Amino acid sequence: LVAVATEVNIQTMLNREPENSALKKYAVIGRRMTMNPHLQPGDGLQMLIRLLATWTEEMRIPSLGKLGVNQSDFPRIIKNSRGSSMKTNPIYLEDAEIEKILQSRL
Numbered sequence: 001l002v003a004v005a006t007e008v009n010i011q012t013m014l015n016r017e018p019e020n021s022a023l024k025k026y027a028v029i030g031r032r033m034t035m036n037p038h039l040q041p042g043d044g045l046q047m048l049i050r051l052l053a054t055w056t057e058e059m060r061i062p063s064l065g066k067l068g069v070n071q072s073d074f075p076r077i078i079k080n081s082r083g084s085s086m087k088t089n090p091i092y093l094e095d096a097e098i099e100k101i102l103q104s105r106l
Helices: 002-015 021-033 042-060 069-079 097-106
Strands: none
Touching: 002 021, 002 042, 002 097, 021 042, 069 097
């Protein structure tokens, strides 16, 4: 879920909190991971998203569906997703945003 969760986090911050300091950090990570220190911040964000998606494909990380998760499981997963890792997320994700993450990896 890392690739799509990163993408949803970035898009949510751009839409709701464009001054969120985590956006700058994601852009720096994108520049460093692609070894392109001259990328503009927006390009760094997009390159990070693309790189994580590429790794997901290259490593053949199975979809949630292949792991036995069904759409009917989403309400339970969303309800229980507010644990410790979500507390450190750079922005609060609404239930629909979490569902978007799950749906894209089903």
